[in-house]
Amino acid sequence: MTINQLYETLNYVDASRENRLKYAKMVLDDMSLFPKLIEIMFMVNDPISSRAAWVFEYVCNDYIYGLIPYLDVFTKNLKQVYLDSSIRPVAKVCEMLAKEYDSKHNKTIKKNLQAVHKERIIEACFDWMISDQKVAVKAYSMTTLYLLGQEYDWVHPELKQILQHDYANESAGFKARAKQVLKKIKGA
The missing domain is CATH 1.25.40 (Serine Threonine Protein Phosphatase 5, Tetratricopeptide repeat)
Known part of the structure; x- marks a missing residue:
């Protein structure tokens, strides 16, 4: 998945716990998405960055060690x-x-x-x-x-x-x- 595809996917993230967990699992299943998620999260002027941050939190909660290289x-x-x-x-x-x-x-x-x-x-x-x-x-x-x-x-x-x-x-x-x-x- 490209960064643009991940960005588009993050449009479907909402505030519900189940939804955030679903997208966090997607990243946890393919950790090549994690640096892309971080990059989107730091697009701080874009509202999608908040959705990336929500997913980022759930990924880190499940696997904080994934953050080490970043x-x-x-x-x-x-x-x-x-x-x-x-x-x-x-x-x-x-x-x-x-x-x-x-x-x-x-x-x-x-x-x-x-x-x-x-x-x-x-x-x-x-x-x-x-x-x-x-x-x-x-x-x-x-x-x-x-x-x-x-x-x-x-x-x-x-x-x-x-x-x-x-x-x-x-x-x-x-x-x-x-x-x-x-x-x-x-x-x-």
Whole structure:
């Protein structure tokens, strides 16, 4: 399938879980589509990029290791994503990477996620934390920053300051996640 054919196929992706899973399975069954999906996802001015991001999230949820050869492309382009419906899945994948990186069981992501990748993810997550983003994006960013911040001594103090500053004005969902993260920072 060419990139143009995949682009046309993504027109049929909708917000339903079943539909996203269907197209994610299509990519998982033919991983040669994955770099094309990433390329479409980073066509940030095109609404189809959001549909690609939805499928990308589901592919990564099922097989995060498929992202390893594309970590450089993914992290270089994070800051370009600006459509609300694209940022959420991209932030979720950042959280998946951070959780897998922090995992004691498998060292594959730890071995491949280089300092430059982590720094780009941290920068994007801080940008999302201080900009007008939906709660889910901020929640994923908090977790990512906490986990990756275990290696960077400046991250936790910055994150703590943002969480404490924004706490009173944010939603219940934000407060719940912020409370968890602040508790972990204190315990660290």
